Amino acid sequence: MGLNVIVIFSLLVLAGSALRASRTARIAGTVTLVSFTALYAANVAWLFEGEAARMQFAGTLTFQDQLCSASRQPADTEGNVSVSLYPAGWFATIPKDKVSAATNKIECASEDISxxxxxxxxxxxxxxxxxxxxxxxxxxxxxxxxxxxxxxxxxxxxxxxxxxxxxxxxxxxxxxxxxxxxxxxxxxxxxxxxxxx
Missing domain, CATH: 2.40.30 (Elongation Factor Tu (Ef-tu); domain 3)
Structure with a gap:
């Protein structure tokens, strides 16, 4: 999303250059503006997501599953546990009592996922x-x-x-x-x- 914002901002700058700058700058701006516009128009389907996400960060475990798994971990010296997030390798450090309170309100499977x-x-x-x-x-x-x-x-x-x-x-x-x-x-x-x- 950030990259799209930068590109759109660049398009606006190029549009301004194409209208107000010297002849050489106007030509360069117009060519680049047309190129960017053609690139986006040709890939317009990728600008919008439907039912499936374009970038699949998540795996098969839901946040509820991760909470259930974290609730079985021993707390560290400060009373916290690590809850895994997506993308893989990310985690949140949350007080164990808060995780336990959350898992009391959801249904955790007593299953070894390994x-x-x-x-x-x-x-x-x-x-x-x-x-x-x-x-x-x-x-x-x-x-x-x-x-x-x-x-x-x-x-x-x-x-x-x-x-x-x-x-x-x-x-x-x-x-x-x-x-x-x-x-x-x-x-x-x-x-x-x-x-x-």
């Missing part, structure tokens, strides 16, 4: 190469995530389960449709079954 790995095959538990995800292999998850059931994601979209496979620790859940976008659907432990066979 279980949902990111590597060449997964993005925080969401499959990169096929439509699906994995969960802890628990009796509760096995009872819920069955073939034919429908899963609802935090973004309110739904997919039907077409297959599952299990290992000692995980349940791989295959759903219909295209590959899931991890940034939209979030962590698998937040998925719910809204229809069962």
């Amino acid at each position: 279980f949902y790995v990111t590597d060449s095959n997964w993005i925080k538990g969401i499959a990169r190469k096929w439509a699906g995800f994995y969960l802890h292999n628990t009796p509760e998850n096995l009872a819920s995530f069955k073939i034919g059931s429908t899963v609802q994601f935090p973004d309110k979209t739904t997919r039907k389960i077409v297959d599952i496979s299990t290992s000692n620790e995980t349940i791989n859940v295959f759903v219909e449709g295209d590959i899931l976008i991890a940034k939209k659907v979030g962590f698998p432990f937040k998925f719910v079954v809204i229809e069962q066979i």
Whole structure:
């Protein structure tokens, strides 16, 4: 945004030069002004954001998730904890009692998010190469995530389960449709079954 303000200011200066300065300055100003105008006109779609942000700074964790995670951290000597922000690597130092008070008003998942790995095959538990995800292999998850059931994601979209496979620790859940976008659907432990066979 700051860069756009600078460029617009430059356009105004160039417009003034094109109208009032010497002939050489007017020609240079006019050429530059026309060039800038053409550049912006050709990329006008990038000047406005629709439903998707042009610069994707945020990951799959919401600020609520970060608060919940920070509430589990021990406080430093001054009684503060670090709450992660976006872009990655940014954080805010907040008194632990304030974070705890905030998390008492929201629903924090009692889940270890480190279980949902990111590597060449997964993005925080969401499959990169096929439509699906994995969960802890628990009796509760096995009872819920069955073939034919429908899963609802935090973004309110739904997919039907077409297959599952299990290992000692995980349940791989295959759903219909295209590959899931991890940034939209979030962590698998937040998925719910809204229809069962």
